[in-house]
Amino acid sequence: MKLSVENIVKINAYVGSLFIFLLIFKEVSLAYSFIFIALYALSAYKDFKKPLNINRTFINIIGILFVILLVLRINPDNIVQPSVETLLVLLGLKLLEEKTFRDYMQIYLLIILLFAGYTILSTSMIFLLYLLVLIFFINASVILLTYYQQNKEIEVDLNIIKRILIKTAIIPLLSIPFTIFLFFTLPRSNYPFLNFLQGQGKATTGFSQDVKLGDVSNIQEDNSVVMRVSGENIGEIYLRGLTWNYFDGKQWMFKESFSAVKARRLFGKKHEYTVYLEPHSDVYLFTVEYPYTISQISGYFITPKIDKTYVVDKPIFNKIKYSGISFINDRYYEELKTKNEYLQLPKLNESIVKLAKDLNGNNEEETAKNIEKFLKSYTYSLQNLSVSQDPIYNFLFVKKQGNCEYFATSMVILLRLNGIPSRLVGGYKTATYNQTANYYIVKQKDAHVWVEAYINKHWIRFDPTPAVRNAIIEREKKLNKLKLWLDTINYYYTTFIVNYDFSKQVELFNKVKKSFSDIKDFKKIEFEFNKNYLIFTVILLLVGYLTFLFIKYLKQPYEKRLLNILNKRLKKYGYERNENEGLEEFISRVENTELKQKLLTFARELESYVYKDKKLSKADYERLKRMVEKL
Amino acid sequence: MIKITKAGWLYILITILLGIAAVNTGNNLLFLIVSALLSFMGISGYFGKRNISKIDIWVEFPEEVFAKKEFYLTVKAINKKAFMSMFLIKVPINNKSVLIPYAEKEGEGKLKILVDKRGIFSIKEAKVCSVFPFNFFERCFTVKVDAKKVVFPEPKECNLFQISDYKFKAKQKSEGQVIEKQGYEGDFLGLREYNFGTPVKYIDWKASTKSENLKEKVLSAIQSTPTIIEFEKINMDLESKISCITYLAVNHKKFENTFVKIENTIYNLQDKSDRHKLLTKLALYGMKDEAIG
Numbered sequence: 001m002k003l004s005v006e007n008i009v010k011i012n013a014y015v016g017s018l019f020i021f022l023l024i025f026k027e028v029s030l031a032y033s034f035i036f037i038a039l040y041a042l043s044a045y046k047d048f049k050k051p052l053n054i055n056r057t058f059i060n061i062i063g064i065l066f067v068i069l070l071v072l073r074i075n076p077d078n079i080v081q082p083s084v085e086t087l088l089v090l091l092g093l094k095l096l097e098e099k100t101f102r103d104y105m106q107i108y109l110l111i112i113l114l115f116a117g118y119t120i121l122s123t124s125m126i127f128l129l130y131l132l133v134l135i136f137f138i139n140a141s142v143i144l145l146t147y148y149q150q151n152k153e154i155e156v157d158l159n160i161i162k163r164i165l166i167k168t169a170i171i172p173l174l175s176i177p178f179t180i181f182l183f184f185t186l187p188r189s190n191y192p193f194l195n196f197l198q199g200q201g202k203a204t205t206g207f208s209q210d211v212k213l214g215d216v217s218n219i220q221e222d223n224s225v226v227m228r229v230s231g232e233n234i235g236e237i238y239l240r241g242l243t244w245n246y247f248d249g250k251q252w253m254f255k256e257s258f259s260a261v262k263a264r265r266l267f268g269k270k271h272e273y274t275v276y277l278e279p280h281s282d283v284y285l286f287t288v289e290y291p292y293t294i295s296q297i298s299g300y301f302i303t304p305k306i307d308k309t310y311v312v313d314k315p316i317f318n319k320i321k322y323s324g325i326s327f328i329n330d331r332y333y334e335e336l337k338t339k340n341e342y343l344q345l346p347k348l349n350e351s352i353v354k355l356a357k358d359l360n361g362n363n364e365e366e367t368a369k370n371i372e373k374f375l376k377s378y379t380y381s382l383q384n385l386s387v388s389q390d391p392i393y394n395f396l397f398v399k400k401q402g403n404c405e406y407f408a409t410s411m412v413i414l415l416r417l418n419g420i421p422s423r424l425v426g427g428y429k430t431a432t433y434n435q436t437a438n439y440y441i442v443k444q445k446d447a448h449v450w451v452e453a454y455i456n457k458h459w460i461r462f463d464p465t466p467a468v469r470n471a472i473i474e475r476e477k478k479l480n481k482l483k484l485w486l487d488t489i490n491y492y493y494t495t496f497i498v499n500y501d502f503s504k505q506v507e508l509f510n511k512v513k514k515s516f517s518d519i520k521d522f523k524k525i526e527f528e529f530n531k532n533y534l535i536f537t538v539i540l541l542l543v544g545y546l547t548f549l550f551i552k553y554l555k556q557p558y559e560k561r562l563l564n565i566l567n568k569r570l571k572k573y574g575y576e577r578n579e580n581e582g583l584e585e586f587i588s589r590v591e592n593t594e595l596k597q598k599l600l601t602f603a604r605e606l607e608s609y610v611y612k613d614k615k616l617s618k619a620d621y622e623r624l625k626r627m628v629e630k631l
Numbered sequence: 632m633i634k635i636t637k638a639g640w641l642y643i644l645i646t647i648l649l650g651i652a653a654v655n656t657g658n659n660l661l662f663l664i665v666s667a668l669l670s671f672m673g674i675s676g677y678f679g680k681r682n683i684s685k686i687d688i689w690v691e692f693p694e695e696v697f698a699k700k701e702f703y704l705t706v707k708a709i710n711k712k713a714f715m716s717m718f719l720i721k722v723p724i725n726n727k728s729v730l731i732p733y734a735e736k737e738g739e740g741k742l743k744i745l746v747d748k749r750g751i752f753s754i755k756e757a758k759v760c761s762v763f764p765f766n767f768f769e770r771c772f773t774v775k776v777d778a779k780k781v782v783f784p785e786p787k788e789c790n791l792f793q794i795s796d797y798k799f800k801a802k803q804k805s806e807g808q809v810i811e812k813q814g815y816e817g818d819f820l821g822l823r824e825y826n827f828g829t830p831v832k833y834i835d836w837k838a839s840t841k842s843e844n845l846k847e848k849v850l851s852a853i854q855s856t857p858t859i860i861e862f863e864k865i866n867m868d869l870e871s872k873i874s875c876i877t878y879l880a881v882n883h884k885k886f887e888n889t890f891v892k893i894e895n896t897i898y899n900l901q902d903k904s905d906r907h908k909l910l911t912k913l914a915l916y917g918m919k920d921e922a923i924g
Binding site for chain 2: 101102105109112113115116119120123127131135139142143145146147149150151154156160163164167168170171172174175176178179180181182183186187188189298299318497498499500501
């Protein structure tokens with residue numbers, strides 16, 4: 001079946017455009033998506049159904065208008081998305097045009113540019129798969145396009161096209177290792193100045209500055225990964241993100257305090273870890289409680305806050321990495337100048353005040369423990385949360401069920417009513433540890449709030465949320481193997497690809513350099529090599545050579561194989577065929593008449609195939625082979 | 632030789648642009664794309680180069696080639712590489728080119744060619760070009776071909792027999808020109824004035840009585856008398872003369888019993904090998920192994 005290469009090229013242009021559209025669909029506004037779909041449909045109608053005559057100049061003018069619109073829309077905070085949208089429309093317009101070689105080339109180019117735009121909007125691992133698909137697809141398309149360019153009317157047999165595409169697939173296949181090599185060696189800058197363009201796409205929303213009761217429950221149903229924390233497995237960890245000190249009855253806020261901390265001391269088991277944080281479009285960094293210090297992050301400026309949290313100077317829109325040192329404990333020592341801000345209370349129902357008094361213990365710590373114990377008898381639930389005028393009263397006396405925010409908030413109120421300074425802490429709590437790659441997986445659903453009470457110049461962590469939460473989470477924790485494995489890959493992807501930077505490059509170069517300088521100890525290595533690997537190498541080479549010979553033999557046509565067998569056999573009888581000697585000529589030299597007759601029969605049979613250009617089938621080959629062997 | 636095409640420049644430009652974008656955003660995924668683009672350039676360069684290497688070019692002429700007459704030249708490309716097929720091989724000859732889209736061991740294409748002058752047409756070498764795989768670079772390399780072909784002169788119709796003194800009469804027939812040779816044995820063709828010397832038995836007495844002059848019968852020849860055309864004695868300029876004899880040789884079926892004598896060698900137009908020798912002689916007449924093409 002003959003196929004017109006032009007048609008294939010055309011179909012490829014449509015397939016590629018659709019693929020890239022589906023990729024970036026999520027990042028593009030509805031209006032632009034609609035424009036693209038309309039253009040795409042119109043072009044397809046024009047190209048495959050009924051030719052329409054659309055003026056090229058008209059299309060170009062529309063294209064220019066969209067570019068002007070882009071210039072008007074663009075601002076430093078939002079460059080990528082409008083650019084991608086404009087490119088998408090240009091792609092649609094390009095499809096609509098009457099297409100020549102140049103236009104197809106431009107279509108593929110736009111696809112690559114859109115894909116480049118996609119990398120800035122999204123950093124998910126699936127990118128690697130898309131890249132792979134695109135590499136093979138663009139390779140095949142451009143090769144066919146090259147055929148088209150060489151001869152516009154070229155028509156090629158389907159089988160030949162298949163063969164061409166299979167054989168040329170070696171180009172992308174070979175380019176993969178080179179791509180990896182180049183990726184690690186291409187020069188990088190320590191201070192990328194267009195960093196702000198990164199991750200202008202939609203990132204997962206985490207906690208916010210002000211949090212209403214029930215807000216966190218929305219996050220808790222999200223299964224996406226927030227971060228991975230590599231380091232030793234130390235059981236359950238609390239990842240501190242932000243704290244709130246002001247509660248208005250419905251909503252928590254953070255009121256900047258001017259009270260200075262006089263002294264602070266951390267104690268406990270020292271723990272080193274590295275956080276690979278996914279973009280969350282906010283400024284909070286998460287640290288293992290209680291953080292002593294964290295490393296710098298390229299492109300960001302970190303500010304440690306008074307409540308032992310860290311923020312960066314701008315929202316995090318790309319995957320980042322930082323390491324930290326923490327002391328694992330449930331408390332730390334701090335001397336506060338004033339405690340007032342941690343005693344603020346909203347207007348409260350009398351029954352809450354009474355409850356607080358009932359829970360009073362002999363000392364502050366006992367009181368706190370009483371409250372914690374009391375709250376733990378409540379039911380944990382993510383559904384049917386109390387959202388009335390007085391949600392805390394509703395939670396404590398009516399519904400008696402809620403999620404961690406209700407538990408923690410109630411505890412802070414009850415503590416404060418007892419005169420114990422306290423605050424709400426937000427972050428993540430997890431025990432899901434990947435044993436293969438040694439890291440904690442932290443997901444949105446691990447989002448958690450807990451309480452810190454200031455007792456005896458120590459901030460002590462209390463977690464009044466009942467263990468049912470853990471049970472729910474526990475069930476999820478038994479991640480199936482595949483998921484865990486996938487997450488491991490994702491972790492390595494984030495570590496080695498997304499977070500690869502100048503410093504890692506220098507580190508890598510130094511390692512390579514070092515391993516080379518180690519080789520300077522040449523004699524020793526050579527000796528070892530000889531002893532251990534020589535036989536292995538020889539065997540390997542031998543196997544390789546035999547495989548090569550076998551392949552070569554298989555590639556020989558049957559005629560040649562038969563002749564080789566014949567020549568070998570006759571050599572035994574003492575007849576050697578000269579180069580360029582015809583078969584019959586050779587046979588005529590044989591003196592034994594009986595043998596000669598047999599040989600001639602064979603030769604005629606073989607020639608009947610060779611001279612008539614008939615193809616020897618496998619059966620024919622076997623038959624002739626037996627003939628030779630009987631000689 | 633390597634030439635970068637427009638698409639190639641565009642590709643390089645895009646790679647550089649994305650490279651700048653990658654360095655300045657520090658976006659590793661962009662780095663991956665740039666790395667892929669670069670390695671593609673490298674690998675495709677290697678394959679492009681390998682694609683046109685180890686290729687032999689053979690050309691095959693038709694049996695007879697005449698000047699100023701188009702003919703088809705068969706161009707064969709033979710792939711000597713063990714593990715790679717040939718893709719998009721282009722062989723330019725005489726401002727035209729043959730395109731072989733795909734072949735594993737051997738591929739061929741035909742090329743319409745026109746040679747202006749008689750003589751030896753030789754193709755000493757041929758270029759093997761290809762834009763494979765991506766039309767970014769066009770690479771060519773030159774292979775030895777060493778094909779020679781004697782181009783026979785352009786055949787031109789002429790009426791040699793009217794110019795010379797031979798007494799033939801040309802008679803037009805619908806299917807083409809046929810010369811009926813006059814003789815004394817065959818059918819009656821017509822009457823003419825009596826020429827002295829014609830045997831008396833051919834005088835048509837009946838017709839003579841009707842006119843004042845003697846008339847003789849013109850009869851056709853059953854077997855024409857052998858005619859030897861002496862090339863050197865033909866009174867025409869050299870090229871016309873050569874073209875004229877070529878015409879006779881090409882249309883030899885019309886000229887039975889005709890021989891051509893050049894430089895003391897007589898060639899029989901009816902004999903294939905003689906005719907071939909004659910055409911070769913004519914093609915090279917007055918040339919000292921001067922090659923054209």
